[in-house]
Amino acid sequence: MTGYSSKNDVATANGKQNGSGNQTVENGSKPTAFTPQGNHASSENNIQCSLTSDEFRAVNLMRQDMYPYEVIQEIADFIVKGSGIRPKIGIICGSGLGSLADIIQNPKVFEYEKIPNFPVSTVEGHAGRLVVGTLEGANVMAMQGRFHFYEGYPLAKCSMPVRVMKLCGVEYLFATNAAGGINPKYAVGDIMLMHDHVNMLGFAGNSPLQGPNDPRFGPRFPALVNSYNKDLINKAIEISKTMGIESSVHVGVYSCLGGPTYETIAELKALRMMGVDAVGMSTVHEVITARHCDMKVFAFSLITNKCSTEYSDKKDDEASHDEVMAVAKNRQKTCCELVSRLVAEIQKTA
Numbered sequence: 607m608t609g610y611s612s613k614n615d616v617a618t619a620n621g622k623q624n625g626s627g628n629q630t631v632e633n634g635s636k637p638t639a640f641t642p643q644g645n646h647a648s649s650e651n652n653i654q655c656s657l658t659s660d661e662f663r664a665v666n667l668m669r670q671d672m673y674p675y676e677v678i679q680e681i682a683d684f685i686v687k688g689s690g691i692r693p694k695i696g697i698i699c700g701s702g703l704g705s706l707a708d709i710i711q712n713p714k715v716f717e718y719e720k721i722p723n724f725p726v727s728t729v730e731g732h733a734g735r736l737v738v739g740t741l742e743g744a745n746v747m748a749m750q751g752r753f754h755f756y757e758g759y760p761l762a763k764c765s766m767p768v769r770v771m772k773l774c775g776v777e778y779l780f781a782t783n784a785a786g787g788i789n790p791k792y793a794v795g796d797i798m799l800m801h802d803h804v805n806m807l808g809f810a811g812n813s814p815l816q817g818p819n820d821p822r823f824g825p826r827f828p829a830l831v832n833s834y835n836k837d838l839i840n841k842a843i844e845i846s847k848t849m850g851i852e853s854s855v856h857v858g859v860y861s862c863l864g865g866p867t868y869e870t871i872a873e874l875k876a877l878r879m880m881g882v883d884a885v886g887m888s889t890v891h892e893v894i895t896a897r898h899c900d901m902k903v904f905a906f907s908l909i910t911n912k913c914s915t916e917y918s919d920k921k922d923d924e925a926s927h928d929e930v931m932a933v934a935k936n937r938q939k940t941c942c943e944l945v946s947r948l949v950a951e952i953q954k955t956a
């Protein structure tokens with residue numbers, strides 16, 4: 607084999623490459639070192655990284671993944687007291703689907719940065735606001751912006767807001783996402799009601815439930831069969847008929863990869879062989895966390911792009927976040943109608 611070389615260069619955290627291993631930092635502040643035990647030492651050590659003290663603290667905060675029950679309770683109390691509402695339905699808005707929160711009546715809006723101990727949204731199309739109010743007469747709360755593993759947050763932190771929802775009183779989780787359609791029958795703009803998932807991050811040994819289990823949330827070993835509530839799926843199918851969109855609504859299997867890269871052709875082929883219909887980078891950790899604390903789950907994917915399993919040189923065949931956002935914007939009205947009608951159905955039987 608020719609044409610491949612490995613130079614053994616040392617990559618620094620600020621992206622600079624330096625074959626000698628000497629480290630530089632952009633702003634001129636002195637690099638610090640840390641030990642494998644996580645100690646933050648300023649002396650030279652066996653393992654080095656070129657973070658300043660402030661950067662180190664920021665990264666540490668981002669990676670913090672232990673949220674004791676009491677901290678989550680405090681966040682929930684802050685939201686319930688601040689809004690004067692105890693929500694029954696929690697909605698997570700997928701990429702470009704923030705309008706699902708805009709249809710909430712009498713909204714009380716909490717910016718994520720103003721909520722104590724809450725992470726911040728870093729992805730375009732995820733505004734970073736919690737909206738609490740009513741929809742079709744039901745008390746609801748919606749996350750206009752979710753957290754993804756690729757943003758640098760551990761999975762437990764990505765799905766911590768689901769536990770906040772639970773302690774606010776939420777019984778039903780509606781999780782929505784933008785996803786690539788692997789099933790060749792799916793078209794851009796279709797909706798896939800999730801009836802199961804393949805947890806690729808779980809295959810790699812990663813779970814939002816990793817670490818000590820607090821039985822106040824749920825059991826150490828939760829079962830995940832029947833995670834996606836069948837009654838809600840059937841109600842959504844009925845609603846899609848009355849909306850005249852049943853031919854573009856499917857029931858299928860979603861898989862979450864870590865991202866932020868979109869998939870290679872070989873990965874897409876492997877996923878298809880595993881029975882996956884749509885792929886994204888979210889939702890599964892939220893569903894796991896919701897099922898762990900016994901919430902009823904309804905989830906759907908808006909198919910924002912087709913994932914071809916054929917090799918192609920055409921730029922148009924590559925997934926892009928711009929396309930994802932544009933399709934989501936186009937289909938937001940339909941998604942809003944589906945969600946509000948399903949909320950109305952739940953409210954009817956309450």
Ligand SMILES: O=P(O)(O)O[C@H]1O[C@H](CO)[C@@H](O)[C@H]1O
Nearest residue numbers: 700701783784886887888930
């Ligand atoms: O799953 P949501 O948040 O809808 O977003 C999807 O869209 C982004 C990629 O375009 C990824 O974040 C992927 O997970």
